Amino acid sequence: MGRRTASCSLYICNLSYVIILLLTVIPVSVYVQSYVVYLGRQPYASEPSTTDLDRVTDAHHELLGSCMKRALKLRFIVQLRPVLHGRGLHSVAKSTAILLPFSLILQDFIKSSYVVYLGRHSYVSEPSTADLDRVTDSHHELLGSCMKSKEKAKQVIFYSYTRYINGFAAVLEDEEAAEISKHPDVVSVSRNQISQLHTTNSWGFLGLERNGEIPADSMWLKARFGEDVIIGTLDSGVWPESESFNDDGIGPVPSKWKGYCDPNDGIKCNRKLIGARYFSKGHEAAETHDSSNHTARDYDGHGTHTLSTAGGRFVSGANLLSSAYGTAKGGSPNSRVASYKVCWPRCSDADVLAGYEAAIHDGVDILSVSLGSGPREYFTHGNAIGAFLAVENGILVVASAGNKGPDPGVVGNVAPWILTVAGSTISREFTSNVILGNNKHYKGVSFNTNTQPAGKFYPLINSVDAKAANVSSNQAKYCSIGSLDPLKVKGKIVYCTRNEDPDVEKSLVVSQAGGVGVILANRLITQQMRPRAHFVPTSVVSADDGLSILTYVNSTKSPVAYISGATEVGTVAAPVMADFSSPGPNFITPEILKVLVAYDISATTISNVKQPIANASLLEANPLNYGAGHIWPSSAMDPGLVYDLTTKDYVNFLCSIGYNSTLLSLFIGKPYICQPHNGLLDFNYPSITVPNLSSNKTTLSRTLKNVGTPSLYRVNIRAPGGISVKVEPRSLKFDKINEEKMFKVTLEANKGFKSNDYVFGEITWSDGKHHVRSPVVVKKMEVAA
Ligand SMILES: *[C@@H]1O[C@H](CO)[C@@H](O)[C@H](O)[C@H]1NC(C)=O
Ligand SMILES: *[C@@H]1O[C@H](CO)[C@@H](O)[C@H](O)[C@H]1NC(C)=O
Ligand SMILES: *[C@@H]1O[C@H](CO)[C@@H](O)[C@H](O)[C@H]1NC(C)=O
Ligand SMILES: *[C@@H]1O[C@H](CO)[C@@H](O)[C@H](O)[C@H]1NC(C)=O
Numbered sequence: 001m002g003r004r005t006a007s008c009s010l011y012i013c014n015l016s017y018v019i020i021l022l023l024t025v026i027p028v029s030v031y032v033q034s035y036v037v038y039l040g041r042q043p044y045a046s047e048p049s050t051t052d053l054d055r056v057t058d059a060h061h062e063l064l065g066s067c068m069k070r071a072l073k074l075r076f077i078v079q080l081r082p083v084l085h086g087r088g089l090h091s092v093a094k095s096t097a098i099l100l101p102f103s104l105i106l107q108d109f110i111k112s113s114y115v116v117y118l119g120r121h122s123y124v125s126e127p128s129t130a131d132l133d134r135v136t137d138s139h140h141e142l143l144g145s146c147m148k149s150k151e152k153a154k155q156v157i158f159y160s161y162t163r164y165i166n167g168f169a170a171v172l173e174d175e176e177a178a179e180i181s182k183h184p185d186v187v188s189v190s191r192n193q194i195s196q197l198h199t200t201n202s203w204g205f206l207g208l209e210r211n212g213e214i215p216a217d218s219m220w221l222k223a224r225f226g227e228d229v230i231i232g233t234l235d236s237g238v239w240p241e242s243e244s245f246n247d248d249g250i251g252p253v254p255s256k257w258k259g260y261c262d263p264n265d266g267i268k269c270n271r272k273l274i275g276a277r278y279f280s281k282g283h284e285a286a287e288t289h290d291s292s293n294h295t296a297r298d299y300d301g302h303g304t305h306t307l308s309t310a311g312g313r314f315v316s317g318a319n320l321l322s323s324a325y326g327t328a329k330g331g332s333p334n335s336r337v338a339s340y341k342v343c344w345p346r347c348s349d350a351d352v353l354a355g356y357e358a359a360i361h362d363g364v365d366i367l368s369v370s371l372g373s374g375p376r377e378y379f380t381h382g383n384a385i386g387a388f389l390a391v392e393n394g395i396l397v398v399a400s401a402g403n404k405g406p407d408p409g410v411v412g413n414v415a416p417w418i419l420t421v422a423g424s425t426i427s428r429e430f431t432s433n434v435i436l437g438n439n440k441h442y443k444g445v446s447f448n449t450n451t452q453p454a455g456k457f458y459p460l461i462n463s464v465d466a467k468a469a470n471v472s473s474n475q476a477k478y479c480s481i482g483s484l485d486p487l488k489v490k491g492k493i494v495y496c497t498r499n500e501d502p503d504v505e506k507s508l509v510v511s512q513a514g515g516v517g518v519i520l521a522n523r524l525i526t527q528q529m530r531p532r533a534h535f536v537p538t539s540v541v542s543a544d545d546g547l548s549i550l551t552y553v554n555s556t557k558s559p560v561a562y563i564s565g566a567t568e569v570g571t572v573a574a575p576v577m578a579d580f581s582s583p584g585p586n587f588i589t590p591e592i593l594k595v596l597v598a599y600d601i602s603a604t605t606i607s608n609v610k611q612p613i614a615n616a617s618l619l620e621a622n623p624l625n626y627g628a629g630h631i632w633p634s635s636a637m638d639p640g641l642v643y644d645l646t647t648k649d650y651v652n653f654l655c656s657i658g659y660n661s662t663l664l665s666l667f668i669g670k671p672y673i674c675q676p677h678n679g680l681l682d683f684n685y686p687s688i689t690v691p692n693l694s695s696n697k698t699t700l701s702r703t704l705k706n707v708g709t710p711s712l713y714r715v716n717i718r719a720p721g722g723i724s725v726k727v728e729p730r731s732l733k734f735d736k737i738n739e740e741k742m743f744k745v746t747l748e749a750n751k752g753f754k755s756n757d758y759v760f761g762e763i764t765w766s767d768g769k770h771h772v773r774s775p776v777v778v779k780k781m782e783v784a785a
């Protein structure tokens with residue numbers, strides 16, 4: 001009987017009329033087990049009434065309720081429900097005279113996997129195998145002491161993190177997890193949570209090249225295309241045969257590299273792709289996993305996409321269904337790349353941490369981590385913990401903000417040591433026009449263009465009028481699966497409306513029904529039009545244009561249309577914040593501004609058409625959407641000044657948000673005492689966010705470090721509406737490289753300023769050549785009326 005504690009809790013009741021306890025083998029989900037408790041037969045003389053049945057159900061609630069009171073130490077949620085209902089129940093009653101067991105669902109109760117985090121290791125030199133074994137043993141000891149059996153601890157621990165992260169992942173019961181979290185050596189115990197993959201963005205639009213030429217000021221030239229930089233991804237693996245990873249003409253692998261391609265895996269490393277490893281135990285503990293499928297090969301595509309976006313080589317002739325012909329390339333095409341597969345395609349904390357351990361050890365310089373799970377507290381978030389250790393080891397960690405937009409407050413990966421990136425559009429437009437029989441043109445988007453000959457019209461039908469007999473008009477309206485009648489659709493362009501189902505599903509439905517094209521109209525005027533690779537020529541049009549097209553269809557005897565278009569570059573205002581991109585404010589620490597489309601000084605908030613960056617509704621976006629703005633890498637090479645941050649600052653930051661010295665000493669692996677200081681607002685972050693400006697003046701400080709030539713910088717202030725901003729001193733003279741100068745910023749709400757919404761401004765230090773800009777984001781404290 002595997003579920004020892006479960007059965008205990010019922011035996012504790014010691015109720016003599018519990019005759020049999022059956023454990024069913026029907027887990028409702030991974031964390032939920034259902035049980036059947038059998039109480040014997042019902043004494044009904046005749047067919048029971050509903051009241052009779054309700055009475056019995058109530059008796060079950062009473063019975064279990066009385067047990068649970070005594071076993072209540074266990075934190076579980078119980079649901080009772082008769083296993084058999086209604087007619088089924090009655091017929092069972094009659095035919096078998098065995099009646100009414102009830103089932104209960106014990107949730108959060110059985111074993112699930114946890115990450116136990118103990119802080120970090122601080123080896124003086126490279127640890128030996130014996131050192132690592134000693135650490136593993138200490139994990140067995142620690143957990144063994146809680147479980148009263150070291151052997152048992154050994155069996156349940158499936159990862160020991162021994163090199164950088166000190167901790168382990170194990171399958172535990174809730175009580176055991178609660179018990180171990182009380183141990184003085186433990187920083188945090190958290191469920192082995194699952195994150196989702198996020199998408200990253202394209203590079204071409206960032207000023208690294210112009211019309212296929214590489215300008216002299218391009219960061220690519222200065223950085224020699226990222227030569228010998230090692231970029232790792234924690235993602236869904238890699239497709240090693242991709243042309244982006246060919247190693248023609250690339251020199252030997254940097255000698256510092258310790259990584260490899262897993263020899264049992266059939267993936268061959270070369271001088272470009274220098275690492276491919278996988279970590280699946282956390283996923284196996286949390287979800288069902290096909291254990292025969294142990295490979296770093298990317299069956300999802302996301303990992304190959306992110307890895308080649310960051311470090312792919314120039315691949316000419318790349319195209320997507322004949323659209324957007326061009327040279328595919330990564331942001332850092334001469335770099336080396338390494339893939340750490342931790343997503344299957346969902347990514348568990350335990351595997352993410354194992355990936356960080358490996359990547360730090362192997363010697364990556366940059367980690368790209370396009371995964372996340374919404375805002376999470378730092379010490380129970382695998383990505384935040386892993387990234388801290390990576391940053392401490394000199395690795396830049398770049399992560400995605402998330403795809404949960406446009407609702408506010410959902411930005412993820414909010415730890416200040418992570419460079420968090422939002423999603424936006426580029427200036428390439430995938431036009432796919434609709435031309436109607438009345439010669440009206442509507443501009444839409446799609447990848448699959450130019451496949452209908454210009455001037456050749458096809459009959460156009462509203463999908464509602466092409467509905468199959470067995471479906472509702474609503475299903476047909478959205479061109480849902482099986483909703484169209486092939487007889488009505490054959491040879492026609494079908495007008496469909498978008499809903500939450502994937503767009504490409506609709507072009508597939510039309511294609512399968514014999515249609516030749518799709519006009520796919522937005523349902524909401526605020527929706528962004530997204531190009532996709534469709535099964536038949538498709539044009540995604542705005543809700544307004546959709547209405548006009550539909551009016552034409554309804555008012556015309558034989559409506560006709562064709563779809564035609566081409567990729568256009570530079571014709572469109574960009575960037576526009578993608579509507580999926582997760583905006584702030586930061587739910588965990590509102591003083592830290594995330595998202596960053598790009599980072600501080602080297603970014604712009606003006607689009608290519610000299611307008612402020614727009615949000616997905618094409619209204620002016622703000623730093624809660626784009627953080628510091630859109631990155632401009634070529635000027636990031638020579639920023640002039642920087643707001644420097646070290647891990648010491650990050651630890652002070654953690655102290656100022658309430659983690660105590662004891663916990664932080666464990667976290668950094670050496671004694672640490674929280675210093676009294678002005679707190680969070682003084683954290684030397686390149687943006688200034690005061691989410692709770694009191695009626696008094698608020699003063700905070702920042703320190704600038706000179707990384708350029710000697711220069712005199714003056715400040716330029718654009719105060720947020722209703723707020724006065726003073727900077728002292730107003731000029732800073734730097735004589736040497738690495739010289740640091742502090743300045744103070746005083747913020748005060750103007751008299752009579754009432755708004756309790758966020759307001760936005762900026763301060764910029766400039767020496768005429770460099771412009772070092774920080775967003776200023778302020779919200780006035782709400783005063784109780
Ligand atoms: C591994 O999983 C992928 C995706 O689930 C599947 O396409 C592939 O065939 C599997 N490979 C093996 C060897 O089972
Ligand atoms: C309607 O009937 C067709 C033909 O029998 C079938 O293929 C289709 O799946 C059905 N649609 C739905 C939504 O059940
Ligand atoms: C067009 O006709 C359909 C019914 O065929 C109707 O549902 C829709 O509201 C009409 N739309 C317009 C814009 O006339
Ligand atoms: C764009 O900004 C406007 C004005 O702040 C806001 O009302 C709208 O909801 C925003 N749209 C999105 C998609 O964030």
Ligand SMILES: *[C@@H]1O[C@H](CO)[C@@H](O)[C@H](O)[C@H]1NC(C)=O
Nearest residue numbers: 187658659660661662663664
């Ligand atoms: C420090 O914080 C931990 C976790 O919140 C707590 O258990 C501990 O008692 C605290 N220690 C001190 C000295 O306040």
Ligand SMILES: *[C@@H]1O[C@H](CO)[C@@H](O)[C@H](O)[C@H]1NC(C)=O
Nearest residue numbers: 590591691692693780781782
């Ligand atoms: C702002 O301050 C008030 C009063 O001190 C507090 O209740 C509130 O939680 C604070 N809000 C933020 C975002 O810090």
Ligand SMILES: *[C@@H]1O[C@H](CO)[C@@H](O)[C@H](O)[C@H]1NC(C)=O
Nearest residue numbers: 692693694695696697781783
């Ligand atoms: C403002 O400052 C005064 C004097 O220092 C203090 O008594 C008061 O509590 C402060 N108010 C707020 C909202 O911080």
